[in-house]
Amino acid sequence: MDMMYKFPYWPISPIVGPGVFVSLLAIAGVIFSIFMLIDCLKRPASKFAYPMTKNGEYDKLIWGAVILLSLSFYFVGAIVYFFVVKRAKPESSE
Secondary structure: OHHHHHHHHOOOHHHHOHHHHHHHHHHHHHHHHHHHHHHHHHOOHHHOOOOOOHHHOOHHHHHHHHHHHHHHOOOHHHHHHHHHHHOOOOOOOO
16 A cells, blocks of 8 residues: 555656755756856956955955855855846946
C-alpha cells in the first residue's frame, strides 16, 4: 500500500518541489552577479556615481571583489552594486 502512494508522486516532485525553486533562484543570482561584474569591469572610473577612493581609481577593483566574494552570500554585493552604482542618478553639475 505504501508503493501505491509513492509512485504517482515521485516523478512529479523534482519538477515542482521546493528544491527546484531554490535552484532556479541560485542560477538567476549567479547570472545576475556575472552581468553586474561585467558592467563593473567595463565601466570607466569616472562613471562611478559615488567614488570610494581618491579619484575613483580603485573602485573597479573594490566593487569587483565585493561582487565576487558575495557569490556565496546570497549575491548581496551584486544587488548593492546594482542600486548604488548602476541605477544611481548622475549628479548634475549646475
